Amino acid sequence: MKNVFTTLLLFSCLISAPSITAADERVKIIPDVVYGHKFGMALTFDVFQPEKPNGAGVLFMVSGGWYSRWTDPQNMLSWFKPLLDEGFTVFCVRHGSSPKFKIPEVVEDVRRSVRFIRLHAKDYGVDPSRLGVWGGSAGGHLSLVLGTTSDKGKPEAKDKVLQESDRVAAVAAYYPPTDLREFVDEKSPYYQRFPALQFDKELADDFSPLLQVTPDDPPTLLIHGDQDKLVPISHSENIMQQFKEKKVPVELLVIENAAHGFRGDDQTRASQAVVKWFQKHLAKQAD
Structure with missing residues (x-):
């Protein structure tokens, strides 16, 4: 159990000990913005503003096993550097963490983060129509949930944040769980290992991106190792087929011989693909 949990949190561990360069010092960091x-x-996120912003924003879901931990923003710089170097403003989003909060509550948090950023887009120098979302494992799941189940907001809501849409314009997801129906079964090993899965199994369909794909979903990049034993590559393959059937732009990058979590050249390849994807789909539209 401990080994599996550690593996799922590998995505978070990869960002824990980066090196800082002189170029990184030119990035403006706004820490601990309260979005709810x-x-x-x-509920907080950190904002990373590049020296030469391109007007697009990318929300990074801080989530491993649906646990969301605080990390000193300075220690995130090298992880976000490829995006920052290309002018993307990055929002490092934390949600209400497992084990206290379950997936339905976690999803409401990340929805609110998108709405909040859209409402205050001008303050952060981003175009509200050019927001992308990215994450790995549980963070990839949350990214796909946002991509496949967005709404227009509630104009009648008293809270101005809730009046905003939570729609994103592009998604990138590393090794994401896409079908939770088996995971929320009490007999499943995942159910006991990851407390966020311990919610009403009748709601599993609502939080399974595989079952929520529609033609208006945003372009989606999936990146998965073919030796992933924790979240088998079939999760990405199956949702890719759904995207194709609905004619949603989609790509699946398979990292050969990679398990759950990327290192070294595999991580570099995945990171480059994410940057290229957001450059393609969040580029400024011609007037």
Whole structure:
């Protein structure tokens, strides 16, 4: 159990010890922006603004096993550097964490983060129509949930944040779980290992991106190792087929001989693909 949990959190561990360069020092960091509250606690994200912004924003889902941990923003710079170098503003989003909060509550948090950023887009120098989302493992799952189940907001809501849409314009997901129906079964080994899965199994369809694909979903990049034993590559293959059937732009990058979590050249290849994807789909539209 411990080994599996550690593996799922590998995505988060990869960002824990980066090196800082002189170029990184030119990035403006706005730490701990509060985008909501729950149970007396603040929901926060950090903003990373590049020296030469291109007007597009990318939300990074801080989530491994649907646990969301705080990390000193300075220690995230090398992880986001490929995007920052190309002018993307990055929002490092934390959600209400497992084990206290389950997936339905986590999803509401990340929806709110998109709405909040859209409402305050001008403050961060980004175009609200050019927001992408990216994450790995549980973060990849949340990215796909945002991509496949967005809404237009509630104009009648008293909270101005809730009046905003949570739609994103592009998605990138590393080794994402896309079908939770088996995971939320009490007999499943995942159910006990990951407390966020312990919610009403009748709601599993609602939080399974595989079952929510529609023709208006944003372009989606999937990246998966073919030796992933924790979240088998079939999760990405199956949702890719659904995207294709609905004629949604989609690509699947298979990292050969890679398991759950990328290192070295595999990580570099995946990161380059993410940057290229967002450059293609978040580029400024011609007037």
